[in-house]
Amino acid sequence: MARLTINGKTQEVNVSPNTPLLWAIREQVGLTGTKYGCGVAMCGACTVHLDGKAVRSCVLPVASAEGKQITTIEGLATGGVLHKVQKAWVDYEVPQCGYCQAGMIMAVAALLKDKPKPTDADIDAGITNICRCGTFQQVREAIHAAAKA
Amino acid sequence: MITKTPKIDRRSFVIGTAAVGAGLTLGLKIPFGASVVRAQDGSPEINAWVVIRPDDTVVVRIARSEMGQGTLTGLAQMVAEELECDWSKVTTEYPTPGQSVARKRVWGNFSTGGSRGIRESNEYVRKGGATARMMLVQAAANAWSVPAAECTAANGVITHKPSGRTTTYGKVAEAAAKLAPPADVPLKDPKEWKIIGKPVKRLDTMTKVTGAQVYGFDLKLPGMLNAAIKECPVFGGKVKSFEAAKAQGMPGVKHVVQVGDSAVAVVAETWWQAKTALDALPIVWDEGPNAKVSSATIADMLKEGLNADQAFVRTQVGDVKGAIAGAAKKVEAVYAYPFQNHAPMEPMNATAKYTTDKCEVWVPTQNGEAAFAATLAASGLPADKCEVYKIMVIGGGFGRRGAFHDYVTQAVLIAKQVPGTPVKLLWSREEDMMQGRYHPVMQAKMSGGLDASGNLVGLHMRLSGQSILAAVFPQNLQDGRDNATFQGLDPSGDFSLGYTVPNLLIDHAMRNTHVPPGFWRGVNINQNAIFLECFMDELALAAGQDALEFRRKLMSKHPKHLAVLNAVADRAGWGKPAPQGVHRGLAHMMAFGSYVAACAEVSVSGGDKVKVRRIVCATDPGYAVNPAQIERQIAGSFVYGLSAVFMEECTVKNGAIEQTNFTTYDSMKIAQMPKVESIIMPSGGFWGGVGEPTICVAAPAVLNAMFRATGKRVRTFPLKNHGFQMV
Numbered sequence: 001m002a003r004l005t006i007n008g009k010t011q012e013v014n015v016s017p018n019t020p021l022l023w024a025i026r027e028q029v030g031l032t033g034t035k036y037g038c039g040v041a042m043c044g045a046c047t048v049h050l051d052g053k054a055v056r057s058c059v060l061p062v063a064s065a066e067g068k069q070i071t072t073i074e075g076l077a078t079g080g081v082l083h084k085v086q087k088a089w090v091d092y093e094v095p096q097c098g099y100c101q102a103g104m105i106m107a108v109a110a111l112l113k114d115k116p117k118p119t120d121a122d123i124d125a126g127i128t129n130i131c132r133c134g135t136f137q138q139v140r141e142a143i144h145a146a147a148k149a
Numbered sequence: 150m151i152t153k154t155p156k157i158d159r160r161s162f163v164i165g166t167a168a169v170g171a172g173l174t175l176g177l178k179i180p181f182g183a184s185v186v187r188a189q190d191g192s193p194e195i196n197a198w199v200v201i202r203p204d205d206t207v208v209v210r211i212a213r214s215e216m217g218q219g220t221l222t223g224l225a226q227m228v229a230e231e232l233e234c235d236w237s238k239v240t241t242e243y244p245t246p247g248q249s250v251a252r253k254r255v256w257g258n259f260s261t262g263g264s265r266g267i268r269e270s271n272e273y274v275r276k277g278g279a280t281a282r283m284m285l286v287q288a289a290a291n292a293w294s295v296p297a298a299e300c301t302a303a304n305g306v307i308t309h310k311p312s313g314r315t316t317t318y319g320k321v322a323e324a325a326a327k328l329a330p331p332a333d334v335p336l337k338d339p340k341e342w343k344i345i346g347k348p349v350k351r352l353d354t355m356t357k358v359t360g361a362q363v364y365g366f367d368l369k370l371p372g373m374l375n376a377a378i379k380e381c382p383v384f385g386g387k388v389k390s391f392e393a394a395k396a397q398g399m400p401g402v403k404h405v406v407q408v409g410d411s412a413v414a415v416v417a418e419t420w421w422q423a424k425t426a427l428d429a430l431p432i433v434w435d436e437g438p439n440a441k442v443s444s445a446t447i448a449d450m451l452k453e454g455l456n457a458d459q460a461f462v463r464t465q466v467g468d469v470k471g472a473i474a475g476a477a478k479k480v481e482a483v484y485a486y487p488f489q490n491h492a493p494m495e496p497m498n499a500t501a502k503y504t505t506d507k508c509e510v511w512v513p514t515q516n517g518e519a520a521f522a523a524t525l526a527a528s529g530l531p532a533d534k535c536e537v538y539k540i541m542v543i544g545g546g547f548g549r550r551g552a553f554h555d556y557v558t559q560a561v562l563i564a565k566q567v568p569g570t571p572v573k574l575l576w577s578r579e580e581d582m583m584q585g586r587y588h589p590v591m592q593a594k595m596s597g598g599l600d601a602s603g604n605l606v607g608l609h610m611r612l613s614g615q616s617i618l619a620a621v622f623p624q625n626l627q628d629g630r631d632n633a634t635f636q637g638l639d640p641s642g643d644f645s646l647g648y649t650v651p652n653l654l655i656d657h658a659m660r661n662t663h664v665p666p667g668f669w670r671g672v673n674i675n676q677n678a679i680f681l682e683c684f685m686d687e688l689a690l691a692a693g694q695d696a697l698e699f700r701r702k703l704m705s706k707h708p709k710h711l712a713v714l715n716a717v718a719d720r721a722g723w724g725k726p727a728p729q730g731v732h733r734g735l736a737h738m739m740a741f742g743s744y745v746a747a748c749a750e751v752s753v754s755g756g757d758k759v760k761v762r763r764i765v766c767a768t769d770p771g772y773a774v775n776p777a778q779i780e781r782q783i784a785g786s787f788v789y790g791l792s793a794v795f796m797e798e799c800t801v802k803n804g805a806i807e808q809t810n811f812t813t814y815d816s817m818k819i820a821q822m823p824k825v826e827s828i829i830m831p832s833g834g835f836w837g838g839v840g841e842p843t844i845c846v847a848a849p850a851v852l853n854a855m856f857r858a859t860g861k862r863v864r865t866f867p868l869k870n871h872g873f874q875m876v
Contacts, residue, residue, distance in 0.1 A: 015421075016400065023421035027375075032367035033360020035544075037494050038578045042811035045494060073360035086358040093350060093777065096785060097217030098357030099364060099494040099544030124820035130811060132494050132545050133217045134788025136822035138781060 007075025264838020476598025495544020586667025
């Protein structure tokens with residue numbers, strides 16, 4: 001059993017404490033926007049925010065997320081208004097298959113909190129998500145656009 | 150879904166289903182009056198491709214799959230162009246394979262691969278739109294008692310010009326649906342296109358940025374259980390035994406089952422519980438004779454093929470052996486290309502529900518009909534008791550989800566053991582890496598002869614390696630020869646060679662392995678482009694000639710190949726000095742009906758740190774349906790192609806693939822992404838593909854630039870094996 005606060009809502013989830021947060025979010029809470037891609041923190045498809053910082057939830061036991069604010073892709077927009085990263089993603093038509101994009105968007109949203117006007121070097125260092133469709137050119141454009149928004 | 154059902158009460162013509170990701174439902178014949186097929190909400194089908202709702206919404210049926218390349222939007226553009234509807238009111242839905250079978254394959258081919266989605270179906274989907282427009286206009290003309298020729302349609306509004314009367318598609322759809330389709334359906338001159346050729350926005354973006362898009366991996370059905378699976382890591386091996394009891398008592402576990410003769414699955418309340426129990430489950434495999442195979446034994450087998458007497462000949466012009474023997478200068482090089490995994494971000498998955506009366510499957514697939522065939526075979530039920538619901542959006546395919554539906558077979562075999570309960574089978578990344586249908590392994594011996602003036606007088610290209618068709622579609626072999634092996638080297642057609650060489654021999658010593666091969670993004674064009682275009686640079690060097698000029702002399706009979714090559718050379722400034730430390734490389738090919746070329750700019754520091762700075766890429770796909778999406782496909786194809794040449798290799802040890810995750814099978818990140826400049830130059834008159842063609846020029850353009858930077862010619866891949874690192 002773990003007590004998780006996800007997108008502002010606190011709830012009990014019935015899992016063993018070493019279950020990765022990803023699977024608690026997907027299978028117990030039922031929020032499937034956060035994706036499984038590798039299970040070893042390599043690809044970033046499972047990226048969520050823990051107290052505002054990007055974390056790879058596929059290797060994070062639920063026990064370490066208790067008492068913290070967890071934000072998933074479903075909680076990024078506020079009051080029905082897209083987050084500026086989501087808006088830039090729409091404007092620049094970033095997603096192709098889209099499977100990795102929730103993780104990509106969450107990683108970028110966290111980057112922009114730290115570095116509101118990131119340089120290309122900041123982006124290179126901060127965004128290490130894998131995208132097999134290869135959307136990186138649009139990702140970079142959209143990050144700069146979001147930073148200006 | 151749309152289905153025809155006999156003997157149905159006319160008041161209940163809407164029969165909902167639990168289909169997720171399939172928006173259509175039962176259509177049927179109205180007992181009196183004309184025959185109308187209806188969509189789920191009762192709106193009439195004008196024809197199989199077009200449903201019009203009373204509020205003027207246009208529903209376009211899409212038979213091909215959307216796996217990221219924008220096919221869905223492009224196909225909708227083509228229907229909408231001829232339909233003359235309001236693009237802002239267009240939405241899409243997938244018919245199911247079962248409906249297609251029941252309606253004599255009215256939607257044609259469902260297969261989405263080989264960059265065929267648009268180019269192969271362009272004519273009949275445009276005709277679908279044009280036919281519907283003509284029927285809608287006729288219906289309005291009938292209502293007004295005027296000749297249809299006096300009426301025009303634009304943006305979903307029909308106007309009778311002489312009287313100025315107007316109506317909308319939604320208002321006349323019912324009447325139009327009862328009309329007989331016209332026999333003669335002319336299509337627009339491409340010069341009149343208003344939607345085709347425009348960078349309209351994709352129809353499927355919003356849900357992908359909010360997390361709302363439901364992928365196969367995300368599917369939820371009432372009462373559903375989740376399954377994790379392990380198949381024998383040695384291809385061809387079998388399950389010997391497993392201690393089910395060790396997993397059975399673990400949290401959430403409901404069933405431990407054998408799947409076919411080669412796999413074991415755990416079915417639990419959640420997938421994480423299933424995977425945890427599966428990892429704890431001791432399985433003994435009967436690995437069979439393939440356990441003796443390794444990468445080294447495979448490489449030896451291919452090496453033997455390079456000099457074998459027997460080979461399948463694709464092209465033979467003149468006397469190549471004599472020409473090379475008599476040449477002033479001979480050049481020879483051996484290249485090798487590894488096995489590679491598709492590694493789509495969404496691992497393989499399928500959900501199945503089985504009863505003795507019905508087997509239903511929900512699956513992300515590149516080919517709904519092939520998934521349907523797999524469902525029939527695994528369930529043992531007839532076609533009218535099976536249905537496949539394609540998940541609307543696929544988390545990447547790249548060929549893995551087209552010809553192969555092993556995961557569908559597995560899901561059905563599991564579901565049969567828990568009848569009545571839907572079971573979602575998810576593969577772990579490890580399973581996905583180890584149970585691939587791999588990019589075939591191939592070697593090439595390239596031999597060329599130059600005369601005293603440096604002209605290429607003879608070229609022999611001997612391929613040695615795996616045949617995909619022999620493993621997957623043996624019925625498509627031609628006298629044993631796999632023509633797909635020769636992509637980009639054909640004498641004519643969609644994969645034609647862009648050079649004229651007076652003495653030319655291209656042949657293939659087929660050497661098949663136990664590692665199952667599969668179609669892959671680009672697939673054989675990828676290694677053929679490396680072999681041919683790197684060797685062209687080797688020949689130019691031996692001839693003491695500029696790489697572009699050397700090629701141009703061989704291309705006078707191939708003006709479209711030459712045009713894209715010239716375009717990238719001009720844009721990149723070939724022949725002009727590059728910035729300090731930057732080196733350029735060229736490559737061109739024809740693939741999937743499109744002419745493509747690239748010029749790469751590369752710098753190398755410390756002898757092994759390679760920065761791909763810029764790639765100029767040109768494509769002539771005949772017609773460019775959505776230029777914005779073509780640009781994205783070009784840029785994306787370089788990520789796939791450069792990841793492949795720098796980082797990706799699946800090696801074989803004791804008969805099994807050694808790489809199990811992105812830890813050992815890496816993929817490019819944003820830091821390694823070059824700036825990609827696209828030149829889209831459609832010359833008209835033919836339909837080429839977009840998703841794959843440009844992938845093949847990525848590697849040879851970069852390799853040729855790297856040679857100029859380092860003086861070292863690398864001929865075996867991936868580059869990481871030589872210490873090269875992409876920075």
